[in-house]
Amino acid sequence: MRVVMLFDLPAMREAIQAAVPDADILTLPPPGHMASMRAVDAVLATPGASQALGQLLARHPEIRWIHVLGTGIDDYPLELLHGRQVTCSRGATTVPIAEWVMAMILAQAKNLPFSWVTQPPPHWCMAQLDTLEGKTLGILGFGNIGQAIARRALGFDMKVRVAMRTYRPAGMAGVESVTDIDELITTADHLVLALPATTLTEGLMSADRLSLMKRGSHLINVSRGTLVDTRALREHLDSGQIARASLDVANPEPLPAGHWLYQHPQVQLSPHISWNSPLSQQRMSEAFIDNLLRFAAGAELNGVIDTQAGY
Template sequence: MRLALQFEMPGLLENIRRIAPELEVVVLPPDQPVTLEKPVDALLASPLGGSQVEELLRQSPALDWVHVFGTGVDDYPLKQLSAQRVSCSKGATAVPIAEWVMAVILAQSKRLPGSWIDQPPEQWYMAELDSLAGKTLGLVGFGSIGQAVARRALAFDMEVLATVRRFRPSPVEGVTLLEHVDEVIERADHLVLALPATAASEGLMDAERLRRMKPGSHLVNISRAGLVDQEALRAQLDNGPLARASLDVVAPEPLPAGHWLYTHPKVRLSPHISWSSPQSYQRVFEVFYANLRRWLDGEPLEGLIDTDAGY
């Protein structure tokens, strides 16, 4: 059995050899033509390594399994892999992302960092801070990240609404699932985008939906930038109902110097880091290692992707 890697990281080869000493491992040079001495049976893929897929399939027509490193697969050419089993590390970074979401929601509610002081204020004891209790959190997307956010929001006594593509009973007690995304958008004080990026979700938050958000509401995007029309967002921040946009994803990435998102007074921007924690890489790789054992033992894989749906 042969496994190809589209990238190499410290400890990766050692761990693979510990799990499967009989497995032959081939490291593909990044951004270069694929030249295999023998076909491979599986691939640990980089989300940005799609340019090698067509040639890899031509040289390995019996390729059985592809695991895409990370949790997002929207930059990988899934349509070319319809005959293969494709998995990713779904849910591995749900906890740090959910913590980041709650941090920006609390920052908006408690006027942070604006309410910190470094000199005597005009008055002590008085402020106009908000509370999360009784406020409505809207979740567009209710996978592992959305559910992790919901559990934390419920602990703050928030009302939690979520929408899913295929309606089902809520897997988190206390969360109300709604069939129509517009109802969630219109009712949310804090609206969190937690959908995978697909053709169906592209441009979800267009000018019309942004206009329909609740006055004084807060948009949080930890999904992909393509879900939001950025120019329409700018218009709604300037003249519409939005009080704040907290964005961990933007287009393009990296964002060039001088872009309006850096300096807009109603935007809080971070450089696609909501996933980060001391355990993030370990958890992402643990999903791959567990699937590697399953694949070698002929067991069902976890984190499988529907290559037609794109998630």
């Protein structure tokens, strides 16, 4: 069985080889050599490798399975993925992303890092800080990440409300599932975007929807930058309608130098790193290795992506 990795990460390649000694693991050769490669069974891809993946699939239509290390396929050539099995390392980075979200919520409530002092303040013992107790957390999307966020928010005695594109009960004690996204947005003190990026979610947080947010509320995005109308976001931050935007994603990525998101005082921006933890790469590798063993045995794969739906 031949597997092509679209990136060079020796430690991951060695772990895969050790787990599946019979597999022929190759790092993608220069494009000119693609046609001369023998038949390829599977591809291990990573975000940012869409061009290489497109070239490889065009040269090797026999490829039956593609595994994506992350969870999103919005930047991949979907027309080339149709008819093939596509999987992802779903759940591998759920914990660090959920922790990042809670860190942003706490930072907003406790006015961090702005409440730290480096010289004597005007007043000791007094500050205008908020609490999470009794506050409403709205979550758009209730997959693995949304559920992990909800569990942690419940531990802080927050009121948790969720909305999904297709209504279903949340199935988690203490979590309210609602049918109307707009109604959820109007009630949230902190609003988390945890939906996959698809043609249906692009521009979800339009100028109209941003205007529905509670005055002084907090927008958190760990999905994709394409879900938010960035120009409208700036207007709502400037007006005070939205007090803070905590963004781990942007549109485009990488965000060019000089972009207003870098400098706006009400924006907390990180460079798509919320998924990182000491165990993240190991868990993503383990998800692929488990699927590689299943693929070799002809068994059902985990983390299957619906290429028609885009997630």
